[in-house]
Each structure stands twice: as C-alpha cells, then as structure tokens.
Amino acid sequence: MAVSKSQQKSSTRKIVKGSGAQQVYSTLRREILTLELPPGSFLDENQLADRFKLSRSPVREALIRLSGDGLVIGTSNRASQVAPLDISQFPKYIETLDVAQRMVCRLAAQLRNDTDIERIKETQLAYEQSVGPKNYLAMSETNKAYHMAIAAASKNPYLTDFYRRLLDEGQRMLHLHFEYIMESPEASLNQNEHGRMTDAIVAKDIEAAEQAAHDHTTLFRDRFLRFLQQGFMSGFSVTPK
Template sequence: MSEDGEPRRLKGTGWRFAYDTLRDEILSLALEPGQLLDETTLADRFGMSRSPVREALIRLAGEELVVTLANRSTIVAPIDVIGFPKYVEALDIAQRMNTRLAAELRTDADLKAIARRQKDFEASVKGGRHLAMSLANKEFHMAIAAAGRNPYLAGFYERLLDQGRRMLHLHFQYIERTRDGYLLTDEHAAMLEAIRDRDVSRADALAHAHTRQFRNSFIDFMKENYSFSVPLDSPDKA
C-alpha cells in the first residue's frame, strides 16, 4: 500500500489494475450506484494514461457494472430495484435447477470441492469482509453448479450471481445490523448435506428457501431505507 492508502501498482499491470480496483469498489459499494467515473480523474488517481482506464471501463461495461450515457460520460450502473422481482425469479430457477442436478449427479470429488468452498465462506464471515463474503458465496454456489454437469445452466447462474453481488452486500449489512436472520452459513450446510445424501427434493426446497431469504432481507432493507415499495409476487411459488 502507498502512504495515502492507494494500492501500489506494479509496472505493466495497466488496465488490469484499474479494472480490478474499480470492480472491487463497485461490488463493495465503495463506488455508489450512479456515481460518475471520469476517465481523466481516474487516470490521475491510478498514475496511468486514459487508454488503460478506458479499457477497464469497457470491460466493466461488458459485465453491466458501469453504463455509458448518451453524453459519453460513464457512471456506476444503478441497481435495478424495479426489476428486482424478475431478477430474483430467474435466480430462483437457476439456483434450484443447479442444486437439484448436483444432488443427482455429484461425485465424491464434487462434495469435497463444495465443502471446501463452504469452509471458505465461513472463514470470510468470521472476518466480516463483505467483498470476500460475496465472492466466497458465489464460489460455493458455482461449486454446486459444477457438480450439476450442465455448463449452460452454470453459465446462466454465474451471470446472475455476479449481477446480484451488490445486492448481496446490502443483504449482509441489513442482517448484521438488525440481527434479523443469519449470514447463509446454516443454509449452505443444509444444502451440502442434501447434495451429499442425493436428496433431490430437499436440495430443491433448500435452494428455493435460500433465494427467498435473500429476497426478503433485501426488500426489508429497501423498505427501511427508501420510500417506495417493491412487488412481492416471486419467488413464492413452490
């Protein structure tokens, strides 16, 4: 780290350094939704020309983490609260299907990989680092998806998990502050047990409940902090 707290940049890292730094700051909400990202200011901050900064922003746009406006300025992508019910509906389907397939098709090696990712998540919870927690949560679920042996469903699931990481941070913050809920660790352990037992029906039910718990905490957070309501019509269907 430099004296001013900025990570030291190694020579030759270029756009990758800017990309990694901005991506972490966007996912952790250190850069707020809607915040302007000025190329010149960022270039000065990172001690590089505007070209690698522009490349980093292009790659972030490809992940839907930044948006280029009509006037060519770039902002941190807003969190689509209005579209949240549709997002969580898709997440529910992907989560249930991948978890069902894992329970049906898993190998002993898959179980070891999932258990290892679960331990990583528990360690990140103890550390209280939300960025590490959201990454470990994604890797736990992607280990489950890998056990399901369907790369198309796994790819769709991974994109949804990436899109939801900022909302997951708000979820973590809410349940830590209110103590109304828990940080997913018990649910993860139960899902692993169902997959180990090849209990497809229980794996499906737990994956569905897992989505609902995330959805409910996020909506409670929004109700507490904002003056509008979000429809609650999904994913309550069995």
C-alpha cells in the same frame, strides 16, 4: 532463438499494461460492489488515468471488463457509468434467480463427482470463515464462490454462465443484505443455509437439493425486503410476489 531488445521492451510493456488494467479493474470492482462508488456514478477515463497514474488504454480495458461483469454501462455520449441498482426490478430478479438456483442444485445433486463435492465443501467452509462484521465484501465473494462450485457440478456451461451473471448482478444487493443482517439486532444469519444444499447434493437427493435452493432464495428475498422496508433505500417500493 534469440530475443531482440525491442521484443523484450514490447513484452515488458504488455506486462505493465496488463497489470495496470488489473489494478484498475480490481479497485473499481471493489468500490462498486461495496457501494463506495454509488450506482449511477460517472467514470471519467481521464480522471481515472490520473488517479491510477496510467494511460487511458488500461483504464478502458478495465472498464470493458467491468461492463462484461454488468457493473458498468455505456451512455449515449460514450461515457461510462456505474450500473444503476434498479430495486424496482427486484421481484423479477428473484424469480429468475430462484429458477436458476433450483436447476443448478438439481443438476449438481444428479451429476456431481468426488472432486465437485470437495470443492463445494471447501468453498462452504471459506464462506463460513469469512462471516464477520464489516467483512461484507469477503462474505459476498466467498458466497459467490460457493454457489459457482455448485454450478460447476451441474456440468452445464450455458446454465453456469447464466447463473454467474445473475450472481454478479445481485452482488451489490447481497452486500447490503449482509450489512443489514450483521448490524441489525432484529436479523440473524443462519449458517445452515448452505449446509442443507451441500448435504442434499452429497446425498444425491435431487428433490431436497432443489427445495433447499428455493428456501435459500426465499430467505434472501424476505431479508432484503425487510431491509428495504426499514427505509435504508427510500424511494423504492418493492413487494414480493
């Protein structure tokens, strides 16, 4: 069936609109995760439209996607704001992350198949290759991909979706955590943390997988608390449970 010129133009407009929204989304997401846009920053649709030389529609679409990621919130006057980073809730966040991470690894060790193992190993290698000074966004992104590969192996879409939202919420803290580890002479990055989880999942050792996941969460907690105690984010008081 022939396509009219008006239909072709409409199709072109949709592609341009979609690519514009993706550009805004990708740029703002990177700036939020790296804290270039600090928590609490207001995001004005008109200013963003001027910045990206787009209409407000793709900007609004990008902000809706970022809201779905938990990185942007709406305010009472219908404005958008970078989601606050509430460090005071860190102990509660860690409690929840620990439970989810342990369950994900338990199920993955029980239910994983050869394709899952291949994906887990690929993402583990990608993370290891990303490790380096000033490469913190790539480190946090590849770290998330590794953990989501494990989540996929758990074969539980409800748990996987919940786990993804936890990882999204914690990604800015992870960025700060990596910066602290890579730039502090007192801290070091143990490259075997992921290896223990991978080995246990490959071996179908359910208890070892859960223990490795718990130890991984605990190490992140302890490092981040040391980061806070050194005054990098003054004004917050966080104590481990």
